[in-house]
Amino acid sequence: MRSGNKYQSCKNIEGIFLPGTKKYLTLCEVKDLQIRMGVLVILLLTLSSELCIADWTENLALGGKTVQSSTYDSRGTAQRAVDGNRNSDYHQSSCTHTQFELNPWWRVDLKDVYSVSRVIITNRGDCCQERIIGAEIRIGNSLENNGNNNELVSVIKCTPYEATQTFEFKPTKGRYVNIVVPGSQKVLTLCEVEVFAENLAVGAEAVQSSTHDTGAAQNAIDGSRLSNHYFGSCTHTTWSKDPWWRLDLKQVHQVTSVIITNRGDCCPERLNGAQIRIGNSLENNGNNNELAATIKHIKAGATETFEFKPIKGRYVNIFLPGDGKILTLCEVEVFAGNLALGAKAVQSSTYNHLAGAEHAVDGSKESNFLLGSCTHTADNDPWWRVDLKEVRKVTRVSITNRGDCCEERIGGAQIRIGNSLENNGNNNELAATIKHIPAGATETFVFKPIRGRYVNIFLPGHEKYLTLCEVEVFAD
Known part of the structure; x- marks a missing residue:
């Protein structure tokens, strides 16, 4: 191993071995490259300074290395929050617990940099649920102030009846996830913390207009942001007119952002003017689909995020118009949003002109009914339904309750998912x-993935009112 380098020249390698005790071996990518000028084989190890990209199903925090500002007793160690157990009774020894102190905090080290978009927290359930109010979720790469100065992604504002709460936010890059409660004489107790990075491009299929040397289309979704083309983790077309690259997500998603890593060893300007296009058509190889964003410039080796209004599509194209162009992409990451946004919604009845079914999918979480962004029915066994237009594998639904009054009315409502309209979809x-x-x-x-086109909120009973201020639907 050459000091300061991230590669090693070797041959006849059968394994990777890290001798010693209390060691961690992390490999985000392993590739073998045959060098044309000789018989040298380079084993490329993408180390933890590069961003790793996880399959959405993986809880990145599970079993991770954790620390906290203090420990109340032997039952409340930091590791309890990543043991895979959501038991919320502190006395069952599956929750953390700090001392009463100033700004208590907890931190998990993911061991690599990920683009985190979701954190699930299980609060203590046997008592003291209010202690977590005001806790901040922070993500980043710095250990300044024990990591508590990293980017703020969410604040826990209330204590739901259910002990487990999900926090979703724009993808945020970081190795460390912190939970900190600001203030004096505070206690932090966490019964489970789960961390997810959701990149739709992982495991998808990529093609491109042409291929130069080792620059295959699949290199842009191999999970490595390594930006040296010669290390085999970037795409590369030939010199051509209007080169393009296309990703097939295999089903329609409502895409909200695309992250692109540019080549770092040379030629960053080649990507200038490239277009991100998303849609369902393969006309002109997909390059006629809706324009989501145009790349003005990405610095050599840099990664840039392009966010835009949700666009529904199966195909994501990077298209570079012009003569004598080369398209090189070192990583493309794709993220989807709320499937219900703007979809067709109906309900069993409508209370008045302010209460239309479409208000639950208008993108606003305004919870004051009188401001016209909530639904409201007026009958027995009320229900509300959104049509996703196609069958999706739904894994979670977020609901915003009315805030100006009557919060208890939603108690007992059922979330039902399926493809049948029997009983207005309420039998799904x-x-x-x-x-x-x-x-x-x-x-x-x-919940476990459920395949369905229709998502219903159904409130059984007489003289019930169903009010929804926002319904968001996600399929992973």
Whole structure:
């Protein structure tokens, strides 16, 4: 191993071995490259200074290395929050617990940099649920102030009846995830923390207009942001007119952002003017689909995020118009948003002109009914339904409850998902039952994947009112 380098020349390698005790071996990518000028084989190890990209199903925090500002007793160690157990009774020894102190905090080291978009936290359930109010979730790469100065992605504002709460936010790059409660004489107790990075491009299929040397289309979704083309982790077309690269997500998603890593060893200007296009058509190889963004410039080896209004599509194209062009991409990451946004919604009845079914999918979490962004029915066994237009594998639904009054009305409502319109869709599979959502709060219900076109919120009983201020639907 050459000091300061990230590669090693070797041959006849059968394994990778790191001798010693208390060692961690992390490999984000391993590739063998045959060099044309000789018989040298380079084993490329993408180390933890590069960003690793996880399959969405993986809880990155599980079993990770954790620390906290202090420990109350032997039952409340930091590791309890990543043991895979959501048991919320502190006395069952599956929760953390700090001392009463100034600004208590907890931190997990993911061991690599990920683009984190979701954190799930299970609060203590046997007592003292209010202690977590005001806790901040922070993500980043710095250990300054024990990591508590990293980017703020969410704040826990209330204590839901259910102990487990999901926090979703724009993808944020970082190795460390911190939970910190600002203030004096505070206690932090966490019964489980789960961390997810959701990149739709992982495991998808890529093609491009042409291929030069080792620059295959699949290199842009191999999970490595390594930006030296000669290390085999970037795409490369031939010199050509209007080169393009296309990703097939295999199903339609509502894409909200694309992250692109540019070549770093030379030629960053070649990407200038490239277009990100998203849609369902393969006309002109997909390059006629809706324009989401145009790349003005990405610095050599840099990664840039392009965010835009949600665009529904199966195909994501990077298209570079012009003569004598080369398209090189070192990584492309794709993220989707809320499937229900702007979709067709209906309900069993409508209370008045302010209460239309479409208000639950208007993109606003405004919870004051009188401001016209909530639904409201007026009958027995009320229901609300959104049509996703196609069958999706739904894994979670977020619901915002009315905030100006009557929060208890939503108690007992059922989330049902499926493809049948029998009984207006209310006979479809039961995904979750809402016990309680605090006034004006948003709660996320996570469940095993259920395939379905229709998502219903159904409230059984006489003289019931169903009011929804926002419904968000996600399929992973």
